[in-house]
Amino acid sequence: MWRIRRRRREQRAGQRAADAALTRAHLARAAAESCRPEVTHLAARLRQLRHQNHFAESIRAAMEGGR
Numbered sequence: 001m002w003r004i005r006r007r008r009r010e011q012r013a014g015q016r017a018a019d020a021a022l023t024r025a026h027l028a029r030a031a032a033e034s035c036r037p038e039v040t041h042l043a044a045r046l047r048q049l050r051h052q053n054h055f056a057e058s059i060r061a062a063m064e065g066g067r
Contacts, residue, residue, distance in 0.1 A: 011019070
């Protein structure tokens with residue numbers, strides 16, 4: 001049997017740009033996923049601080065006569 005050799009076409013500029021964008025998107029997603037535990041921890045801490053601040057404001061308002 002005869003083997004058919006296919007010529008590889010050179011990538012066009014648009015294809016190279018699309019491949020580069022896809023690579024950047026993959027890298028950005030990997031970076032975001034690697035930071036996720038840190039972000040989750042920080043969000044929980046901010047939530048806790050917001051709750052404490054709200055509680056302190058409620059106590060302050062009660063002590064000042066409900067202003």
